[in-house]
């Protein structure tokens with residue numbers, strides 16, 4: 271796959287698209303994950319319309335009972351309504367992102383070089399909202415209680431900044447981090463845009479404190495934290 275050949279960091283992929291325990295589908299810049307559970311599996315994010323068919327075909331190999339949206343941006347929740355129906359799944363989203371479903375909030379670039387792209391995103395974001403969807407389970411707090419109840423071994427971690435309700439899932443040595451960190455441009459990078467850059471920086475510090483082995487990002491292939499550390503530290507030092 272073109273995307274995978276371009277990766278400049280530790281390659282992790284094999285034919286089954288598994289990286290250790292990480293089950294993922296990386297296609298056209300979007301990476302969707304599946305977490306196996308005791309009472310059914312969980313789809314982590316849904317992607318934009320252009321990945322719908324491929325993701326659906328892939329996810330049908332699993333027993334999807336839950337869909338966890340890391341944050342309410344179109345490239346993560348566009349297919350939420352469709353997949354909810356197809357799989358008969360329950361949908362989870364942090365309640366702090368509920369309002370984003372119907373009203374896009376302008377983003378700020380996190381580096382000067384992302385200014386133009388950010389301006390474009392702010393236009394397309396407000397012009398093309400995701401199809402409306404209903405949330406079944408509101409994520410209100412961090413920790414493992416809710417996940418345990420649903421049959422998953424892991425905990426929710428809040429990493430606000432990119433959006434107010436940006437939520438990650440820590441499972442074993444992997445942090446499924448949505449857009450709290452990215453490999454969008456084929457190498458480890460901080461999120462290029464944030465609703466609140468200051469808060470995003472705190473979340474980057476939190477990622478370092480959590481110290482998982484893998485960052486399973488919403489764009490690009492999973493990144494080793496050892497490869498991401500330098501990028502995060504350099505950014506935090508230069509943008510105090």
Ligand SMILES: [Zn+2]
Pocket residue numbers: 343345346449488489
């Ligand atoms: Zn995204």
